[in-house]
Amino acid sequence: MYEKRILKGMEKFLISLFIVLCVVISCKKILPGAPEDATVLDGTIDGLTMEENQRFLKGDAAFTEVFTAETGLGTTFVATSCISCHAGDGKGHPSTTLTRFGQPDEFGNIFMDQGGPQLQNRALPGYMPEQIPAGATFSKFTPPANTGLGFLDFVSDADILALSDPDDLNGDGISGVPNWIVIPGYITPRPDAIVQNGKHICRFGKKGAAYNLLNQTVNAYNQDMGITSTYNPVDVYTGQEIDPEISNQKIQDVVFYLQTLKAPVARNQEDSEVKQGKALFAQINCAACHTPKLKTGFSPIKGLSYKEFSPYTDLLLHDMGPGLDDGYTEGSAKTYEWRTPALWGLGLSQSSQGGKYYLMHDGRAHSIEEAILMHGGEASGSKAMYQALSSGEKMALIKFLESL
Amino acid sequence: MIYRFLFVYLFISLASQAQVDSTLFRRVPKDTTKNAMNMDAVYNRPFLALGKSPVAIGGYLESNWQYGVTDGITEGHQFQARRLTVFLASKINRRLKFLSEIEFEEGGREIAIEFASMDLELHPLLNFRGGIVMNPIGAFNQNHDGPKWEFIDRPISATQMLPATWSNTGFGIFGKTFHKSWMIGYELYLTGNFDNSIIENTENKTFLPAAKRNPERFEEINSGLPLMNGKIAVRNRKAGELGVSYMGGVYNKFQDDGLIIDSRRRVDVFAVDYNTTIPTINTTIIAEWAWVFVQVPATYTQQFGTKQYGGFIDIIQPILSRSMLGWEKATLNLACRLEYVDWNVGTFTETGDNIYEHLWSIAPAISFRPNAQTVFRFNYRYQQQTDLLGNPPALTGMFQLGFSTYF
Numbered sequence: 001m002y003e004k005r006i007l008k009g010m011e012k013f014l015i016s017l018f019i020v021l022c023v024v025i026s027c028k029k030i031l032p033g034a035p036e037d038a039t040v041l042d043g044t045i046d047g048l049t050m051e052e053n054q055r056f057l058k059g060d061a062a063f064t065e066v067f068t069a070e071t072g073l074g075t076t077f078v079a080t081s082c083i084s085c086h087a088g089d090g091k092g093h094p095s096t097t098l099t100r101f102g103q104p105d106e107f108g109n110i111f112m113d114q115g116g117p118q119l120q121n122r123a124l125p126g127y128m129p130e131q132i133p134a135g136a137t138f139s140k141f142t143p144p145a146n147t148g149l150g151f152l153d154f155v156s157d158a159d160i161l162a163l164s165d166p167d168d169l170n171g172d173g174i175s176g177v178p179n180w181i182v183i184p185g186y187i188t189p190r191p192d193a194i195v196q197n198g199k200h201i202c203r204f205g206k207k208g209a210a211y212n213l214l215n216q217t218v219n220a221y222n223q224d225m226g227i228t229s230t231y232n233p234v235d236v237y238t239g240q241e242i243d244p245e246i247s248n249q250k251i252q253d254v255v256f257y258l259q260t261l262k263a264p265v266a267r268n269q270e271d272s273e274v275k276q277g278k279a280l281f282a283q284i285n286c287a288a289c290h291t292p293k294l295k296t297g298f299s300p301i302k303g304l305s306y307k308e309f310s311p312y313t314d315l316l317l318h319d320m321g322p323g324l325d326d327g328y329t330e331g332s333a334k335t336y337e338w339r340t341p342a343l344w345g346l347g348l349s350q351s352s353q354g355g356k357y358y359l360m361h362d363g364r365a366h367s368i369e370e371a372i373l374m375h376g377g378e379a380s381g382s383k384a385m386y387q388a389l390s391s392g393e394k395m396a397l398i399k400f401l402e403s404l
Numbered sequence: 405m406i407y408r409f410l411f412v413y414l415f416i417s418l419a420s421q422a423q424v425d426s427t428l429f430r431r432v433p434k435d436t437t438k439n440a441m442n443m444d445a446v447y448n449r450p451f452l453a454l455g456k457s458p459v460a461i462g463g464y465l466e467s468n469w470q471y472g473v474t475d476g477i478t479e480g481h482q483f484q485a486r487r488l489t490v491f492l493a494s495k496i497n498r499r500l501k502f503l504s505e506i507e508f509e510e511g512g513r514e515i516a517i518e519f520a521s522m523d524l525e526l527h528p529l530l531n532f533r534g535g536i537v538m539n540p541i542g543a544f545n546q547n548h549d550g551p552k553w554e555f556i557d558r559p560i561s562a563t564q565m566l567p568a569t570w571s572n573t574g575f576g577i578f579g580k581t582f583h584k585s586w587m588i589g590y591e592l593y594l595t596g597n598f599d600n601s602i603i604e605n606t607e608n609k610t611f612l613p614a615a616k617r618n619p620e621r622f623e624e625i626n627s628g629l630p631l632m633n634g635k636i637a638v639r640n641r642k643a644g645e646l647g648v649s650y651m652g653g654v655y656n657k658f659q660d661d662g663l664i665i666d667s668r669r670r671v672d673v674f675a676v677d678y679n680t681t682i683p684t685i686n687t688t689i690i691a692e693w694a695w696v697f698v699q700v701p702a703t704y705t706q707q708f709g710t711k712q713y714g715g716f717i718d719i720i721q722p723i724l725s726r727s728m729l730g731w732e733k734a735t736l737n738l739a740c741r742l743e744y745v746d747w748n749v750g751t752f753t754e755t756g757d758n759i760y761e762h763l764w765s766i767a768p769a770i771s772f773r774p775n776a777q778t779v780f781r782f783n784y785r786y787q788q789q790t791d792l793l794g795n796p797p798a799l800t801g802m803f804q805l806g807f808s809t810y811f
Binding site for chain 1: 600605606666700755791792793
């Protein structure tokens with residue numbers, strides 16, 4: 001009798017436990033909704049047609065494709081897919097940082113015959129990865145975000161040149177020069193390209209050494225994953241030309257995907273502290289390099305044509321001082337020069353970097369403030385003005401940067 | 405191919421006879437002495453015998469509807485016929501049995517011989533088994549028939565970490581003995597093995613199930629060395645069954661044509677499984693946990709982990725057990741499954757931070773069993789999956805409704 005009552009009690013207990021569980025779950029949203037658009041980096045630019053959506057999806061699939069030995073990975077490589085390094089299309093993590101070596105000045109890489117410029121530090125099982133040759137200087141690169149690049153791709157050369165001030169005529173201590181490079185033969189220059197001594201203005205990458213997104217993508221397949229294409233058929237492991245391991249079509253789909261990934265959407269723009277920070281950003285001359293507004297010229301993709309946007313970069317190289325000089329460079333950049341990184345999406349960095357900040361070219365800064373304090377060279381004046389701000393003003397500036 | 409043809413022929417001919425007169429079939433009574441352990445699952449199923457023929461046939465079908473959403477994105481409504489499995493058993497002789505299990509998945513696009521073995525009994529404690537055997541690792545692999553479970557999805561740890569229905573060509577011995585309310589059983593096999601795909605695959609993580617996609621494993625061992633697999637299980641009539649299992653071996657191709665091409669690398673898997681039914685309240689608990697260790701070259705990407713663990717626990721509570729809707733012995737159950745898998749246990753060399761790549765999920769369920777052979781089930785799943793770096797997890801919610809039945 002007594003036992004039976006315990007039983008009934010137990011049964012009731014289990015049933016109520018079950019009901020409680022159900023309620024708990026239903027409170028946590030039974031069918032999880034999409035995170036708010038402004039809080040994520042992936043997604044398309046506005047105004048894509050249905051055909052363009054289809055191409056975007058093809059490129060997206062290629063961007064997430066994981067390569068294996070069977071599909072051409074390696075023999076030496078750095079990672080197995082684009083998405084491994086550009087998680088959620090955002091900035092990368094130190095575990096995906098890559099190393100480049102062998103170019104100590106603006107006159108070219110002297111270690112090309114010894115595996116330069118990029119270190120393939122991973123190898124298929126049974127093989128040995130590459131090592132940095134003795135005597136080669138090197139630099140580490142943490143992956144940047146991949147968002148809004150279509151807008152940057154369609155800024156005209158003339159607009160970029162107009163921002164440059166090589167002789168510092170305005171006397172603000174900030175010059176800014178483009179990276180002039182002889183571009184590979186497979187690249188079709190922009191219709192309005194400006195050419196000097198057979199060299200073009202390059203704009204992508206930390207040193208601004210890639211001309212356009214095709215250039216960047218072909219290099220990524222080849223150097224990061226060991227995947228050859230007709231554009232770059234040289235195998236990183238043997239140094240020999242081999243059969244293409246990926247189709248041109250797929251590469252073009254990825255380029256289209258990169259072009260049509262939306263620009264990060266700024267948040268909290270009406271917040272008074274954010275507004276104060278924005279004003280300070282201009283006042284202490286951050287905006288002299290981190291240009292708040294750029295515009296595109298004509299683009300065959302309607303959503304990118306003649307648009308104004310806010311990347312906070314001038315796409316130019318700046319002397320950042322000895323603290324950021326790794327003794328390695330690309331193209332005509334000096335070893336102490338870096339291309340201004342876009343600051344849009346900065347506040348979302350942590351959600352692709354595993355909850356932490358890894359800023360500057362090699363992720364050495366662990367907070368926005370640390371990043372600012374590492375500025376030197378042409379940015380010394382700007383940094384000094386930052387240091388002179390009150391702590392409230394500093395907070396406002398950082399809040400503004402986090403809102404981007 | 406010929407086997408497949410013969411099999412289909414036999415199946416159709418049996419089926420067409422069934423149309424003629426279903427009384428020709430005789431249900432082979434299932435062993436209900438409760439002496440069954442997980443290792444007996446292959447035989448402990450309903451079979452149909454045709455007249456006086458020594459051949460018995462059985463199988464099950466499962467089908468369902470599902471609707472799931474991950475971070476606001478849905479694939480829409482899905483109707484799925486997940487699998488049709490057919491067993492054929494025969495008693496060749498008093499001490500010689502044959503049993504096979506063929507599974508058709510994805511509408512017949514995937515056909516797999518999951519089990520096809522001959523068992524020779526020398527003594528209850530010493531049986532010989534050879535053919536395509538189901539590797540006894542954990543309990544789910546051996547005891548995976550759809551109708552036995554309250555959940556439409558197989559446990560994630562058993563399909564995405566351990567390979568579910570992992571079978572190989574091999575040979576070995578097994579046996580069982582009992583004393584009063586205790587029972588102990590063992591199994592020991594040498595079988596085909598894993599291959600390089602467990603660390604070279606498009607999942608971008610160490611993934612044992614990748615080796616299932618290699619059909620050549622039934623003919624050839626990649627490393628040339630067998631997988632050793634053993635299990636010991638103890639059952640007490642009151643306390644339930646506890647199993648401990650291990651499988652391991654060298655998985656990669658380290659020599660070819662007499663030349664050494666790589667160093668040897670091992671995969672080792674340990675599992676414990678437990679199940680019991682609490683006598684008076686009839687609550688059933690089924691749990692399994694496994695650890696996977698894989699040697700990965702230090703110069704390979706950290707994406708592929710050297711250590712994994714995960715498992716699940718099912719709690720099933722019958723709430724009504726009586727005649728319902730005209731079924732005499734129908735049961736209505738509430739159930740809940742909790743699962744967790746970490747595919748990459750370790751820390752990043754660059755930062756010392758945890759490598760995530762893990763998942764947890766909770767699935768409450770209602771199941772209705774009109775008879776012993778059939779289950780209708782309604783499941784909801786809430787799942788959180790975190791990437792390698794520990795970025796905000798992908799959240800999934802999913803409803804499923806379906807049935808699974810032996811025939």
